[in-house]
Amino acid sequence: MSSPVIELMDVVRVYPLPSGDVTALKGVSLRIDEGEFVAIMGPSGSGKSTLLNQIGCLDRPTSGDLFLAGKNTREMDDRELTNLRLSSIGYIFQKFNLIPLLSAYENVEYPYIMKYRKNDDTGKVRDLLAMVGIDENLSAHKPNELSGGQQQRVAIARALVNDPAILLCDEPTGNLDSQTSLQIMEILADLHSRGRTLVMVTHNPETATYADRTITIRDGQIA
Amino acid sequence: MIGNDIIFSLSVRSVRVHLLRSVLAALGIVIGVVAIASIGMMGASMTLSVTDQLSDMANKLTVTPYRGGGGGMMGGPGGGGGSSDDDAITEKEFKTIQRIVTKYGTAYTLRSESDQIEVGSDKGRATIYGLDTEIMREILTVETGEYPKSTTTVVVGPTLAERLNLKIGSKIKIGDPDEGSTTTVRVVGILEERGMSMDLSTDMAIIGSDKLFVGIYGGEGEYDQVNVVVSDLNNIETVKTAIEDELNRKEDTVTVQDSSRMTESITETVSTMTTFVMAIAGISLLVAAVSIFNVMMMSVNERIREIGILRSIGTQRAEILRMFIYEAAIIGIVGAIIGAIVSLIIGYVIVVGMIGSAEYFFAPGSIIYVPMAMAVGAAICIITGIYPAWRASNLDPIEALQNE
């Protein structure tokens, strides 16, 4: 019934460093179906972020293949991968990563403008901000005037603005207190319930319980 | 398109966030543009003004004693050549010139000497010309008063009159009392302004009759210069060659100059000077370029993480490149515009101050330096911004995101 949106085949990622090569991923094969909510767990430094960056096309495998919606990303150039990040992948980071020069509203609108080459006149940005609980007054603020929880809500709205097939979250609650974490997880769970494919890195077993499936990584390999 | 371009608005905001830094960088461009534009305009205005003044000299030739090396361009009247035996034009030579010129126009002689003068208690120096009284009426225009008739009366140039507060009836004592006798003359007329000229520069001079001149300095039958006025411009070259052929047959005894040489020579001097000074001004643009480069590198380094964010959410390399080029361009264009305004003001003040009229300032050949300097300034900014922008656009998204 469900088809693989994400498929990794024997993905290896080596970071060449002057002090010697670091193999962060040692041949990871993985298949994630449409609509799944997968949690990736593992100790710090085990390669979780490296894996998520591979899925998010921020990086290329040293060897091995990554298929997104059936297409091999190896054959894509930087331009195509960038377009994939713009339109098909939503990324949520531990450090929120909002653009400091833009207001909350503009942060959410930015990927929309990049994709459609025009401002949002459909009300989508406003609706998304309302959905994650950012009112109009707050959306005029710059990121540094918002709390961590508010920034992460804006980041979720931004990740969703181009209706991506996949939502990737790298420790989305890692910088938040437990109360706020809960609210953020509720939003993510809600997105999942509406059919979105989610991949979330976490080292908190409690947040992992929201996922359908948990993959554990140790030392660059799926345990 | 650019109006609601989010990349452009990011560039604008980045410039605004670091306003002081950007303004300082733009200031370099302002200074460079002002320097190049105002120097260029000044040079062009000077050349135009000189060329204009000399164009009514086109039908005139000056014949001066050969002094070797072709005689300097200012070696003529007022040069203080004196009337010593070895460098003077003899009566015989003048007659020869007159014989050649008759067919084409007229020739007249000129004696000149630079000497000390005293008016009341004011001391100064002036050029004293000795001219035929008939010729004087032909070539000089008296603004107030009349032409001198006797050997004790003179006319004076307007600049000298103003400087020494000379009026009709004023007495001038010519000569240095320590070196011998002095001669007192009376001013009977003040000349119209004549400007700088090759044949005769009267604005700062005292003009008396030949008799008066010989009475003071001696030199009967000797002249410092012969001026030739040719009625048909096309004969200038013929007359010049004829005089040279006749008088310089055995050895060089005279130098014949037409105004084209002088125009050329002055234009060349001005343009050499202008180019040289403009090259120095160019260095200020180079300094500006270094400062822009520095500011752009700082901007890139400070925003590495932001670049990582922009790339990670789907911003193309080309757009990052554009963002930083815009930033450099904003600094450059704003600097160039301010520079243009300032240089129009400064250039105007300098040109009016030096030349006395703004007529040449607004001439196309002069005003062209403003857009030219602007273009150079803005282009330097943008070119300087290319490398930092290129670096920014080629950052690895992950490494950029990991940057603190």
Ligand SMILES: Nc1ncnc2c1ncn2[C@@H]1O[C@H](COP(=O)(O)OP(=O)(O)O)[C@@H](O)[C@H]1O
């Ligand atoms: N940009 C990089 N350059 C070099 N080594 C890196 C880089 N990013 C991560 N690593 C190394 O790769 C390994 C995995 O890192 P990471 O994927 O960030 O782990 P996790 O997210 O599970 O904590 C670590 O040993 C880390 O030091």
Ligand SMILES: [Mg+2]
């Ligand atoms: Mg990590």
